[in-house]
Amino acid sequence: MEAVAAAVDLAEQRARAxxxxxxxxxxxxxxxxxxxEFARAAGETSPRLIDPDDAGFVVHPMYVVSLxxxxxxxxxxxxxxxxxxxxxxxxxxxxxxxxxxxxxxVRWIADVQPGDRIEVRRTxxxxxxxxxxxxxxxxxxxxxYGTAERGVLAExxxxxIVR
Amino acid sequence: xxxxxxxxxxxxxxxxxxxxxTETTPIPPAPGAETTPVRPAPGAETTxxxxxxxxxxxxxxxxxxxxxAPVRAAPDAIRLLRFxxxxxxxxxxxxDAEFARTEGLxxxxxxxxxxxxxxxxxxxxxxxxxxxxxxxxxWQNRAPARPGDRLVVTGTVRAVDDATGEVxxxxxERLDDGTVCCRGHAVVAxxx
Numbered sequence: 582m583e584a585v586a587a588a589v590d591l592a593e594q595r596a597r598a599x600x601x602x603x604x605x606x607x608x609x610x611x612x613x614x615x616x617x618e619f620a621r622a623a624g625e626t627s628p629r630l631i632d633p634d635d636a637g638f639v640v641h642p643m644y645v646v647s648l649x650x651x652x653x654x655x656x657x658x659x660x661x662x663x664x665x666x667x668x669x670x671x672x673x674x675x676x677x678x679x680x681x682x683x684x685x686x687v688r689w690i691a692d693v694q695p696g697d698r699i700e701v702r703r704t705x706x707x708x709x710x711x712x713x714x715x716x717x718x719x720x721x722x723x724x725x726y727g728t729a730e731r732g733v734l735a736e737x738x739x740x741x742i743v744r
Numbered sequence: 745x746x747x748x749x750x751x752x753x754x755x756x757x758x759x760x761x762x763x764x765x766t767e768t769t770p771i772p773p774a775p776g777a778e779t780t781p782v783r784p785a786p787g788a789e790t791t792x793x794x795x796x797x798x799x800x801x802x803x804x805x806x807x808x809x810x811x812x813a814p815v816r817a818a819p820d821a822i823r824l825l826r827f828x829x830x831x832x833x834x835x836x837x838x839x840d841a842e843f844a845r846t847e848g849l850x851x852x853x854x855x856x857x858x859x860x861x862x863x864x865x866x867x868x869x870x871x872x873x874x875x876x877x878x879x880x881x882x883w884q885n886r887a888p889a890r891p892g893d894r895l896v897v898t899g900t901v902r903a904v905d906d907a908t909g910e911v912x913x914x915x916x917e918r919l920d921d922g923t924v925c926c927r928g929h930a931v932v933a934x935x936x
Contacts, residue, residue: 618830619827619830622826622827622830624819624823624862625861627868627875629873629874629875630875639875641861641875642864642875642878643860643861643881647857647861649831649833650832651832654832655832660834663836663837664837664840679847679848680835681837682855682856682885683753683884683885684882684883684884684885684926685856685882685883686880686881688879688880689876711751712751716751740753740884742753744751
């Protein structure tokens, strides 16, 4: 229990030092077939989401904002023992803490289209200690998803729980 | 707070299940209709708004308080594996039961993004099936769902913007026993 408390304390200390730092990552090029696969995996049945040959096909709006990585994925050393990416939750790399997603707020500015080369910009904006005792950390991250040609396509506020 | 619950982000206890028979009484989905939005039954007591926004098929214009058609799903372990693969999410709490228990969970849990997709589907159904009409979506994870759990997303019209025609929906996703898994909202644009 003390080890967990110390790890949460250290995660908080590290995370606070990262507030405001802008990080960038490429998610690669959006492919219609992969967006359709995402939609089918999510349980969608609308041809507009699962059939790239449908006249009304659109990239599922949740596709890009749900991607943790683009192709070709990650190397072994990029993963934590719990299977998460070491840099997914700011401040937690190498720490034995439990990570959970707390939710998202997504604002779509323009449709993501096949062929878009997506870049994510991420900034940790808030670190809060919640609950009783050791409690848990609530980290708030602001992200933008966009392309060099089309600008920002979606804005996301994402929350992570560290305990 | 039991150890399998997601901490409420305001530091309070997570939502508790409602008493049996209150608020929602989930209806078992028809075979093969895992995720099909349910249209209102003729003569239903509440005013359901399956599709709105002034289209030709609109039975009732959106008004604050109107209920939208619920969306039901029961994502199983196969769906979680597929969803994790396409999103490159290898977090073990989604497929490794033993590991999930070491994290204080009862077992593997549904991904937050998959919850978000279900809420998005409910908002899309409200928008006559136009995914791009959903301009904003937000949700908080309140309690975990396990593979095979039956989920229902319900919603009501919170507000209609007279100037833009945009409709704001309050959304909620519950388990069969009434436990709230997610609370959220969506903003849906009028047809262009």
